[in-house]
Amino acid sequence: MISPARPRAAAVSVALVGLVLAACSGGGGSAAPTKTARTTTTTTTQPVSVAPFTGLPDRDGVAARRSSLGVKIENTPEARPQSGLDQADVVYEEVVEGGITRFWAVFSSAAPEHVGPVRSVRSMDPNVILPLGGVVAFSGGTPDNVALVRATGLVTVDEGNAGDAFFREASRQAPHNLYARTALLWARGGTPVPPEPLFQYVEKGEEFAGEPIASFHVDLQAGYDVAYVWDPGTRGWKRFSQGLEPFLVTGPTPVQVAPTNVIVQLVPYGSGADGNLIGTGEAWIFSNGRLVKGTWAKLYPPAPTVFADAAGKPIGLTPGRTWVELAPTGTSVTVLPGTATEPASTTSPSSP
Secondary structure, eight states: OOOOOOHHHHHHHHHHHHHHHHHHHTOOOOOOOOSSOOEEEOTTOOEEEBOTTTOSBOTTOTGGGSOOEEEEEOOSGGGOSBBSGGGOSEEEEEEOGGGOEEEEEEESSOOOSEEBOBOOOOTTHHHHHTTTOSEEEOOOOOHHHHHHHHTTOSEEEOTTTOGGGEEEOTTSOTTTTEEEEHHHHHTTOOSSSSOOOOSEEOOTTOOOOSEEEEEEEEOOSTTTOEEEEEETTTTEEEEEETTTEEOEEOSSSOEEOOOSEEEEEEEOBOSSSOBOOSEEEEEEEEETTEEEEEEEEEOSTTSOOEEEETTSOBOEEOSSOEEEEEEETTOOEEEEESOTTSOOOOBOOOOO
């Protein structure tokens, strides 16, 4: 069950009304995915492959020619703003010791030249990365956790074998200054090529349908709680850290992260960083300015997680980038119903 919104979450949610208006004015199932990427047809009848992790046309064939690349990224205040998260096809946010969070940034159809800061693995990570295949990069970890990741059989890169694929950024202090060169990581190989899809998507001509949502707040530990505000201009969910601060990435011009889809997947956590991703649980899927409440199911480690609605029908996402919040069971999720142009009162929905 989702716990009632705590006072801090309610206060943040009220503040989201202003963020909704700011974002608006900015304008700016059970069936597993198949192993073969779908194709669409252009006006010249030439087949165009579909990027497996976004469902968008892979017109240059980039995603079809290489494996996936997963990089473990830090999310402490000292690590922000990070590099490359806005270009990841998929990002998984997981809770680790002390309630802080870290990311798995997954690249396939696009990637920056550099990504980071790179940090260490945890015991739950094999169940995140096994469905990806390909290459995974991380700074290190405890011997037991590193052994678990290497036992996946994926191409693993850490500080011990990275060579020039890793470098230290002089403008930041260690350990928050380790970065990775994506081209050199991909040069390590990795299979399958192309990677297998992780999600299902709405059919051409259809739209994701559900309850209209202007914004929502995921009440993780203070300093790591996040909010997403629907921006109809860019058709993405603008991310805010600590509920109120735009979540930016570095670059010539800082960019606010704004994925097409956000999935809040509620998973049981034991002591430490050992979230259990095998089994079933609640999932809230946000897409197209709307929410569908359903369930998640993962039968065994290499299988992709399947998301289904209350009737058991697989949920199709809007093609585009996706962020998955691997939030502990019981985390309060507070939503602001309505559209971004029609902010409404705050509620804390019950479980589906």
